[in-house]
Amino acid sequence: MGILQVQDVNKSFGGLKALHNVNLDVEEGAVHAIIGPNGAGKSTLLNCFVGRLKPDTGSVMFDGTSLLGIAPHEINQAGVARVFQTPEIFGDLSLIENVMIPTLAKRDGAYTVNAWGRVDQAAEIRDKAEHILEDVGLAEKREMHANSLSRGDKRRLELAMCLVQEPKLLLLDEPTAGMSRADTNNTIDLLKRIGERGITKIVIEHDMHVVFSLASKISVLAQGTVIAEGAPEDIKGDPRVQEAYLGGAHL
Amino acid sequence: MMSKITPRNDNVMMGLFAVAVLTMPIWLMPIGASYPDLMQKFAIFGIFAIGFNILFGLTGYLSFGHAAFLGVGSYTAVWSFKLLSMNVLPAVVFAVLVAGAFSFLIGFISLRRSGIYFSILTLAFAQMSYNLAYSVLTPITNGETGLQLAKSDPRVVDALFVEAGAGIPSTNFFGIAMSGYGGFYFCAILLIVGFYLSLRITRSPFGMMLKAIKSNQNRMSYTGLNTRPYALTAFVISGMYAGLAGSLLAVTDPLAGAERMQWTASGEVVLMTILGGVGTLIGPVLGAGIIKYFENIFSAFNESILTSIFSFLPDGLQDVVVSVVGLFVGEGWHLTLGLLFMIIVIYLPGGLVEGAQRIRTYATKKREKKSAASHQPQIAE
Amino acid sequence: MTVFAGSVKTDRLWGLILSDVLTGSLGVFAADLTNAFFGWSVMDTLALQLLNGLDKGGAYALIALGLTLIFGTLGVVNFAHGALFMLGAFCAVSVQKLLTISVKVKDESITFFEAYKEVPYLETWFGETGTVIIDYSVPISILLAIPVMLVIGLAMERGLIQRFYKRTHAEQILVTFGLAIVIQELVKANFGANPIPTPAPEIVAGSASIGDWLGLGSAVVYPWWRLIYLAFAAVVILGVFSFLQFTTFGMVVRAGMQDRETVGLLGIDIQRRFSVVFGLAAVVAGLAGVMYTPILPPDYHMGMDFLVLSFVVVVVGGMGSLGGAVAAGFLLGILQSFASMNEVKSILPGIDQIIIYLVAVVILLVRPRGLLGRKGVMEN
């Protein structure tokens, strides 16, 4: 039994079938990559996990409870965090605040009014946040406004915001898109280090270098259907996968 | 730039603020604003604007209906004077509670939408309150005339202890009369308390969450935070500030009129906040002060005052100057206000606080240059 | 392939306007039906209130149209739009004052101050013809209002508004509100605070017996000028839509409303076109003002009186949706009229005081972005 079980998920937009009977079983502790050509339905699938979209039919079970029909913040509180394709961060706030917010959310739950304490005196939370910023290499910039970061740094920040919550499941939507080779390698190292913490991860990625250096299992999505699934080395040689990529709209 | 945020610096700022507020009767003297009523208004609208800023400055939700809570606070306070006691304590407490409840209702519905849709929802609720208070609800609000005290009011608590006097009694805080300077210091202390609360909120984890709402609501919910109750809490808190301000209006002057709830009154607090500096601590208080100063002092200049001011000029020139200046004061004070809004927002988008910061940065730079220049010979010594 | 998704919406609007035009004849049909049940007077009342509603709706729609054009294209919250409406009305006042520059015949019975009977030069020079010209001062002032309002609009956009495209809505509100106050005070300094009567031409001063035309009985009359206003509103609205629909200029503007960046990337100078749009919006608001003067004698504050209402109309219609603004204008106008009926007020006292806001609340709760609003416009 995996930590995330997706059964027969269907989703259409108007006449377009974005997901067709998708089944997925993510093992606890695994790094599960989902690959596929553009428009295969990868992001749609992730959106169904975090409450942004609701599938037409099917079920998404996480750790024994359904993720469907509950609000995004409840899904996060259940232990699912997500990094977006375009970083979603608190642009007007400093980096340290960006990380403190998820830390507090983890500690105090979805809604707590602590209007008397001082953020600048919350040593425990602050230490934790600074620690994670060090992990992602942003410690020096901690007082900067998040908006002033480079794109790569924004991603790293978003990753830090997810990691600090120690989620059970981390969803990564193209974590290295638009990064330089060096940045990409740094990110891979970082993700590998997290791997040691035992966080289950689902990665959507175009960069095969990233996928094969990280993934323990790969599902291939094409036109809304899972066409292949298995260990990285199996997928590499799978003719269906090559067909999907070469014959797909991608090229 | 601002100095670093530490409890110590905040306490220093608090201290300076408190001193500045309490010494208003002294330093406002030269500009002719040191009489009780205007200083009361500075404090009261300062409170209103501080509360508004907790919603608008922190969460970014622009309410166009905050005057409704001000009005509700006033009505509650006057009813408390009429039914219970002329002591202001119950009036203030009830006003804050009722305004809180009222803002909870309106906030609960309005916060289902964001952006300008939210603004229009709050505006609609406030305008409904105003229109109804002016007409159909007259039994509760006394309509156009405004809710007033009457000699025949029951005042049940007071009636237990005191013989009714010849006239209508005045409001008091355990015997301290709330008109004149007594009223000013009462409002001033509440302003200081209100400012301190807003400071604590701004520095607190809760305040950080509110800023997060303004910054990115999506990220907030994917971070496991339920944004709406946070926004609603901010809305209710700022509604309670408005209710407090409204009750103080009644405390210092026991009359509550419907026009307090009109959209222009809601607009006024928006203008105060932006004028002073949205999201800053001191800005809203400054903005409130400036607008009230204009309303009360600039509007009072008339030809004879101007003539005496410019009497040092030669006759012909004096007439010209008086007629030109006359356009901007007295009946033309709106014109000055309009121009002020435009100039501030064009050249100082961050409001007066930004202006002050710029001056400080400029001064610091100059000083640094100077000290750099004067440093050399020192080393030589 | 639909490049401009907006066309779908505008089509819907055409239908709406068409049905407005048709309402008159539908009314006849409905009248026969209702009369059978309620007798004459209910039908008369309803027909008149519908006309009142359409008339009000026309005024709301005209003001809201310009406002939403500015929202949609420039992304600017223009609190000075009411002031433009007022300036239009004062174009009519100015023309009337110009035309009635008079020889002053002193009233000799009064000695303490100068009292005159005024005889306009136009009348002394041209006799009857002069009188007629003066009589037509409101229609004549349309000719003046178009260029004047265009210039004012362009000047406002170039001189002030363009600095505020990238600023927050709150700042836009503050600066345009400040501008509105300044304009208003200048008008007050020149024309005083009292309303100034600007009557419609004598020939359309009275009422049309529309009851006779529609078979509703002769008690049903309606002022000519209000009918003209309604027709005028329809023409201007149709004109603006045709302009945006059928000209290349309009196409670019509509595309810009959908996606400003992309159109900018195509190498089209969208900025200059937007200035023209602002001018156009000013002209529409100004014309609405000119034509409204016989109904509402203008005073310097009339713009503020309409400001809140027009914002409600725009938002109820959906931010940046032209069709929505027009539809909401008519909807709110009609509902306001019906809510003011004694029969309604006796059940719900005070309903006419709040109906506009009540409807706004209900619509915004049922339809998050107003009647025809798009996602993501002005939501932050």
Added chain:
Amino acid sequence: MDEIKKGVSRRGVLKGGTALAAGLAAPTFFMRHAFGADFRNNPGDSSSVTFGFNVPQTGAYADEGADELRAYKLAIKHINGEGDGGLLNTMQPLSLKGDGILGKKAAYVTGDTQTKSDAARASAKRMIEKDGVIMYSGGSSSGVAIAQQSLAQEMGIVFMNGLTHSNDTTGKDKRRYGFRHFFNAYMSGAALGPVLEAEMGKERSAYHLTADYTWGWTQEESIKNTTEGLGWQTANAVKTPLGAGDFSQYITPVLNSGADVLILNHYGKDMINSLTQAVQFGLRDKQVNGKDFQIVVPLYSRLMAQGAGENIKGIFGTTNWNWSLQDAGSQAFVKSFGQEYGFPPSQAAHTCYVQTLLYANACQMAGTFYPPEVIKALEGFEFDGMGNGKTLYRAEDHQCFKDVLVVKGNDNPSSQFDLLEVVQEVPRSQVEYDASIFGGELGPYEA
């Protein structure tokens, strides 16, 4: 302190509760400041005494406010013996000598009420607290006037009402420190009665449109009493929102209501708009029940009539005063005002001017500025030569009783100011009423 140390006993709590409640109620002993020798803003040895003129300078009534201000300035001049003396020449009995008041020169400060109660009170408080005025005056709306009048009582400074027409001002909201020279809605109704009967007969059906606020209601009530007393039917009485702008939705129901008179209980912009639009709907040219349809505007003002233009022609109403009156007082006032400013004064200007003089004269009569004495001098004061014939400041409600003018819009004006034609000067005896019918209580002399 001891209480706390002892800990909380049940008795202690009770005691504390009583103490708290007593404290809550402590109020009333402390605030009555003893006047006697000294009183608020006592001019003492100062060579001048200051009045506050609080008028609308912004908003819909700004023009009316400006005219009031002109009249006030003129009054100050005349009190100080400058200019031609104006009504000091005709007023009887007169104590003023044209050398100021009790030997002190009169000075003034101004303020803007914005026609809002809050702003008016703030402005008045500025005058009282900062400028040290001994009396203030002004107003263009009843709500604002009543708000200022109750402030006057709280502060112990006399308020002389300007233009306020509601019955409440000297009725249920009357105050010892407030005085009104202007007439009221009741008098409008009473004065119109006979004229309406003569002009329109006894068989009429009236339709009221009423501004939905307190002044509108008292106006409607008063005129309805009169018309129903004449035997007229009341077809309907409909409340309209203040500042409605477009009144079409309220006017169309009149068309087939069977009514043959429309009574517009509106003032200011509401009056201008509703009248203009009612005429546009052809009501003035209509025939109902075989009679000419008529429109009545109970409270007329020349400044507002200007805004309605041609539409006022032939329409009946009442007014407090009109510059065309030929008595010596009116002539004297029109002369000095006209020569000073180049145009005739409005009724608002007239009432404000008269009020200022009356107050000054009362101080002179009382020989002191001490408010209770000044008030007593004004109460029951009977005077003449101020443009309204013999006038009484009734002691019971501080309302002036004088002749009321019934006017109608002039069909053929001889000048730009000749808008209203006086139909009848209804004598004071016909508009008098018992002070008790409107209730209210003046309150004490010592504020």
